[in-house]
Amino acid sequence: MRLLLVEDDAMIGSAAQQGLRQEGHAVDWVRDGREAEAAVANGVYDLLLLDLGLPRKDGLSVLRSLRAKGVQVPVLIITARDAVSDRVAGLDAGADDYLVKPFDLDELAARVRAVMRRHSGRTAATLRVGGLEIDTAARQVRWKGRDVALSAREYALLEALADRPGAFLTRARLEERLYGWDEEIASNAVEVHVHALRRKLDPAIIRNVRGMGYSLVQDA
Amino acid sequence: MSIRRRLLVWLLAAVLAGGLTAAGVVFFQARAEANDLFDYQLRQLALTLRDRTFIPSEFAEALKGEDALDFAIQVWGADGTKLYESHRSLRVPGAVQLGFTTQDSASGRWRIFAIQQRGLTIQVAQPVVVRDRLAVEAALRTLLPFLVALPLMGLLIWRLVGQEMKVLESTASAVARRTPESLEPIATRSVPAEIQPLVLALNGLLGRLGAALSRQRQFIADAAHELRTPLTALKLQLQLAERARDVAEREKAHAMLGEGIARAVRLVEQLLALARLDPDAPAKRDAIDLASLALAVVQVHNARAVEAGLALEADAGEPVPVRGDHAALETLVDNLVDNALRYTRAGRVLVRVRSVGHGAILEVEDTGPGIAPAERQRVFDRFYRGESAPTGGTGLGLAIVKRIAERHGASVELGDGVGGTGLRAVVRFP
Numbered sequence: 001m002r003l004l005l006v007e008d009d010a011m012i013g014s015a016a017q018q019g020l021r022q023e024g025h026a027v028d029w030v031r032d033g034r035e036a037e038a039a040v041a042n043g044v045y046d047l048l049l050l051d052l053g054l055p056r057k058d059g060l061s062v063l064r065s066l067r068a069k070g071v072q073v074p075v076l077i078i079t080a081r082d083a084v085s086d087r088v089a090g091l092d093a094g095a096d097d098y099l100v101k102p103f104d105l106d107e108l109a110a111r112v113r114a115v116m117r118r119h120s121g122r123t124a125a126t127l128r129v130g131g132l133e134i135d136t137a138a139r140q141v142r143w144k145g146r147d148v149a150l151s152a153r154e155y156a157l158l159e160a161l162a163d164r165p166g167a168f169l170t171r172a173r174l175e176e177r178l179y180g181w182d183e184e185i186a187s188n189a190v191e192v193h194v195h196a197l198r199r200k201l202d203p204a205i206i207r208n209v210r211g212m213g214y215s216l217v218q219d220a
Numbered sequence: 221m222s223i224r225r226r227l228l229v230w231l232l233a234a235v236l237a238g239g240l241t242a243a244g245v246v247f248f249q250a251r252a253e254a255n256d257l258f259d260y261q262l263r264q265l266a267l268t269l270r271d272r273t274f275i276p277s278e279f280a281e282a283l284k285g286e287d288a289l290d291f292a293i294q295v296w297g298a299d300g301t302k303l304y305e306s307h308r309s310l311r312v313p314g315a316v317q318l319g320f321t322t323q324d325s326a327s328g329r330w331r332i333f334a335i336q337q338r339g340l341t342i343q344v345a346q347p348v349v350v351r352d353r354l355a356v357e358a359a360l361r362t363l364l365p366f367l368v369a370l371p372l373m374g375l376l377i378w379r380l381v382g383q384e385m386k387v388l389e390s391t392a393s394a395v396a397r398r399t400p401e402s403l404e405p406i407a408t409r410s411v412p413a414e415i416q417p418l419v420l421a422l423n424g425l426l427g428r429l430g431a432a433l434s435r436q437r438q439f440i441a442d443a444a445h446e447l448r449t450p451l452t453a454l455k456l457q458l459q460l461a462e463r464a465r466d467v468a469e470r471e472k473a474h475a476m477l478g479e480g481i482a483r484a485v486r487l488v489e490q491l492l493a494l495a496r497l498d499p500d501a502p503a504k505r506d507a508i509d510l511a512s513l514a515l516a517v518v519q520v521h522n523a524r525a526v527e528a529g530l531a532l533e534a535d536a537g538e539p540v541p542v543r544g545d546h547a548a549l550e551t552l553v554d555n556l557v558d559n560a561l562r563y564t565r566a567g568r569v570l571v572r573v574r575s576v577g578h579g580a581i582l583e584v585e586d587t588g589p590g591i592a593p594a595e596r597q598r599v600f601d602r603f604y605r606g607e608s609a610p611t612g613g614t615g616l617g618l619a620i621v622k623r624i625a626e627r628h629g630a631s632v633e634l635g636d637g638v639g640g641t642g643l644r645a646v647v648r649f650p
Contacts, residue, residue, distance in 0.1 A: 009452075009453065011450075011453035011456075011457065011476070011479065011480050011483065012449065012452050012453045012456060014452060015456035015457050015459075015460055015476065016456055018460055019456060019459065019460055022460075022463060067293050080445050080449060080452070081445070082446035094260070100447065101448045101451075101452040102448055102451045102452035102454075102455045103452065103455070104455065104459065105455075105456055105459040105460070105463075106459075142467075
């Protein structure tokens with residue numbers, strides 16, 4: 001998934017970005033409210049991680065103006081403000097969840113998964129598509145009852161496709177979900193990962209239609 | 221002794237003294253009047269007797285029944301024989317001279333009037349004690365209402381003072397109800413004018429206390445909030461270090477963790493420095509040479525400047541005497557130099573100290589990015605970090621500088637560096 005991290009503190013920002021990348025997310029990081037608004041305008045993000053105390057435009061204002069513009073991207077607030085009134089204000093402004101500093105990387109990752117799950121209408125942490133079983137919490141994949149070891153990118157690609165089985169995702173859309181701005185993307189990166197998934201699972205599991213992109217085959 | 225008891229004793233004593241004084245005055249007045257009156261009577265009686273025929277038997281007859289009188293009459297013939305004596309048993313002193321006299325005798329003090337007429341000496345005498353008794357009676361009559369009023373007044377005073385004291389009690393319970401959470405002023409409306417200064421002074425104290433408390437609370441709230449940032453960074457950095465899959469990754473994570481710890485330590489140090497600079501505590505007034513103090517601080521930072529490729533220079537030749545707290549002034553110079561080195565990427569940092577009149581000026585000038593004029597006041601606020609602030613700062617350095625300067629009566633200004641670039645911090649000591 002592609003996340004936008006909005007955090008003005010350099011140490012927290014770089015550590016959180018690194019930690020979330022290890023979870024297999026593509027993470028872009030901006031340091032103030034105006035940059036955040038400009039970045040969200042691209043519409044490529046699956047989730048926004050938003051600090052409240054930001055220079056130039058504070059987090060709550062950013063959130064309110066996003067929601068006022070009808071931007072539906074899920075927002076997880078990450079802040080040092082722990083008062084109940086602050087949490088209420090954050091949630092009322094349109095946040096999907098609220099995480100108080102100092103937080104744990106594992107908890108951050110779990111909340112990101114939970115917000116995404118709620119947003120896609122799923123309640124369970126496990127995705128099932130045909131013989132494919134994805135435990136999004138443990139990030140474990142089983143194919144016909146057998147554990148399959150995937151790299152972070154392969155997993156992210158599979159999860160993106162499994163989120164809406166049968167639907168097509170273009171190569172560009174997949175690249176956006178898999179890579180942040182500052183990451184090098186080989187021109188055939190998506191093909192390489194698709195190839196790996198076909199090899200590890202089933203050659204027929206991912207369909208590729210020219211001009212439409214890739215989709216997960218439900219009855220493979 | 222309670223005010224009530226004291227008032228009671230003193231007021232009653234005053235009333236009693238007033239009564240006694242009045243009685244005394246009445247006594248003397250009454251005695252003087254009685255003297256005049258009785259002297260007149262003595263004289264009249266003697267003159268009346270003079271015009272009588274003095275056949276002893278007739279005389280005695282004429283005076284019969286006058287025993288009850290307070291007057292003792294004696295009549296002597298020309299040869300000195302006593303012709304008549306009204307009160308034989310009283311042993312009235314004999315005539316010594318004519319006119320009014322006062323004589324002491326075995327039977328007491330007597331007032332005597334004597335005249336001579338046709339060889340007869342007529343003396344009318346009256347015991348002085350009769351007059352005194354009259355005067356005393358008059359005095360006692362005057363004193364009586366005071367004596368009757370005394371217990372009534374006592375009761376009244378006791379009650380009234382008790383009632384007035386209830387206001388004190390209610391004020392005291394109002395004070396007792398005040399807690400660190402509720403320091404609102406005590407109502408002065410129903411308080412008597414005498415107690416008002418006390419209540420007003422108390423309200424002043426409550427106000428100052430409340431302000432100091434809310435300053436402390438705000439500081440603690442700010443500090444708690446600010447501590448979360450470096451702690452969050454530490455927690456994340458530690459987890460990254462734990463997750464590291466190879467040596468290079470682990471080394472990188474450990475380096476980040478080290479930076480995070482250094483920042484947390486600096487923040488805690490700065491918070492403590494700020495907390496120690498209690499605005500209400502008096503600053504020390506030691507004699508200090510600001511020039512050598514600044515040179516010492518510059519030396520401490522020299523290695524760091526060399527490492528960063530910056531020229532750290534000091535212009536402080538002559539001793540510059542100021543009065544103040546050595547440790548606090550060291551912190552002030554240290555924070556300014558630390559800021560200058562932190563922000564300046566290339567160029568130099570210059571520390572200049574000189575005497576101006578009786579005062580002194582300390583300048584720290586750098587060739588860094590400077591601070592926009594609009595931001596120059598806000599950077600002194602606690603935990604405010606400029607938009608271009610590099611990481612590792614605490615947002616407290618300039619707040620501490622300002623607090624120390626204020627405690628020394630000095631002013632701090634931020635301006636442009638030489639040629640309009642960089643920042644110049646100027647501290648003026650009076």
